[in-house]
Amino acid sequence: MLANNPIVLTVRGLAKIYGPGCPQCFVRTGPAYESNICPLCGTIVACHDISFDLAQGEILGIVGESGSGKSTLVRCLYFDEEASSGESYLAVYQGGRVNLLQETSQHKRHVRNHLMGMVYQNPLLGIKPHFTAGGNVAEKLLTADIYNFQAIRERAANLLARTEVPIARMDDFPAHFSGGMQQRVQIAKALANNPPLLFLDEITTGLDVSVQAKVLDLVKEIQRELGIAMVAVSHDLGVIRMLSDRTAVMKNGRMVEIGLTDQILEDPQHQYTQLLVHSML
Known part of the structure; x- marks a missing residue:
């Protein structure tokens, strides 16, 4: 965590399941069982007991294999999906005292539109x-x-230029752009409302290596200049x-x-992390 930077996001005990659920769901699933499917009721435990803090200007990377729950976690925090349980607090919303996961759909929409990307x-x-x-x-x-209208037009032009989309192509449709250019348009859109919090979900997957680097x-x-806190999900260490x-x-x-x-890279403690790191070497 960045020293002395205030906490932007607090997450405690977040869980998401798909299925009816039973008392054994969280007991007989997880890394020790090499499965997130409950053997009794068939419920999928996409994520369970996820807790972390995110500081202003910090990028927290979340890594894991396909099906590990990392993308589900981000979708729950961005309200694309409804978490089954847990708490999420955003410092700039109600002083960080209100659990976003229990807010109404209207309030979630406000947070998503004004405070997140x-x-x-x-x-x-x-x-x-x-x-x-x-x-x-x-x-x-x-x-x-x-x-x-004028403010919107100027803001759009500035953001597209900032993300290296030529202003001359501002009125072109995304279908005429490459995958990398589409991704830059998406980043510009995500930054439009000056969010204190940005989620990145596998943003380089499917892009050429040279485009990935860019x-x-x-x-x-953007993180250095704007000080936005980010949660970045990837299967690629x-x-x-x-x-x-x-x-x-x-x-x-x-x-x-x-x-x-x-x-994590130099001295991984968990056996699975060790396997991830060694596979990268």
Whole structure:
């Protein structure tokens, strides 16, 4: 955690299950059982007992294999999915005293539109293909209650330039862009409302290696300049190494280890983390 920086996000005991649930769901699943499927009732324990703090300007990387629960965690925090239980507090919302996961849909929508941003693995989940690049940024600004046309146009142009999308292509549609360009439009849109918190879900998957590097450099530059706190999900420890200050490792729906990224890479404690690190060498 960045020394002396205030805490932006606090998460305690977050869980998400798919299925009816039973008393054995959390007892007989997890890394020790090499499964997140309850043997009694068949419920999928996507994530359980997830807790962490995120400081201002910090990037927390969450790494794990497919099915570890890392993307489900982020979708719950961004309200794409409803958490089964747990607590999430955002310092800039109600003084950090209100559990966001228990708020009404209307309040969640307000938080999502005004105080959060999300960049998805598939750019077309975050941007609309029938809106222009500038129109996509404008949509986010409108949901954040900014209605002045000139202000919207200027903000969109500035953000697209900032994310290396040529201004001359501001009125082009995403379908005419490469995958890397679509991803940059999505990042510009996610930043439109000046969010204190940004979620990144597998943002380099499917991109060419050279494009991946440019997108990661862009994220780091934005983090340094704007001081946005970020949660970055990836199955690739190399991506996490480039991006994150701290890293959390997930397996079978549980967080098995969390610490400074350098410490995780140089002296992993959990057996699964050791396997991840050794596979990267």
